[in-house]
Amino acid sequence: MKLMRIFSLLILSALPFACGRGLDAKPALKKIGGLPKGKRIEKSDAEWKKQLTAEEYYVLRQQGTERPFTGKYHDHHEKGIYLCAACRLPLFSSTTKFDSGTGWPSFFAPVQRENVEELADFSHGMTRTEVRCGRCGGHLGHVFDDGPRETGLRYCINSAALIFTDRK
Secondary structure, three states, X not given: OHHHHHHHHHHHHHHHHHOOOHHHOOOXXXXXXXXXXHHOOOOOHHHHHHHOOHHHHHHHHHOOOOOOOOOOOOOOOOOOEEEEOOOOOEEXXXXXXXXXXXXXOEEOOOOOHHHEEEEEEOHHHOOEEEEEXXXXXXXXXXXXXXXXXXXXXXXXXXXXXXXEEOOO
């Protein structure tokens, strides 16, 4: 599984150069997941600004990142489900949350694979895998191949992109 993800990222990282875009390319190339087109939420920028707090808007709609160890869920240990702060889609369960020591909430698997989508992210001179909400497309964070044994994945997610509920 790890080798497959590494190989996929290597292939995806070469595509911007083949297309003449270099490392400045915006996140592109949907890899996995995401709900069918008819089930997606589409809103204007003005509608998102009206609905979300300034921090939620910065993270979810402008691909921002909160500073490490500042988010409300990085050291959160209650049992329940973490929802998308924009559209309330269930994203991660507390049963998959672990302390990665990075300062952001970390999970080793989403609630359902189609509830998140992963895209190649070539911003900031790096190749990473961005994680977005499968329903509204909101930026959640990134996924890395250094997670626990269960999946080997670490979904590193911004607290501002999440809302916690203790309902299951």
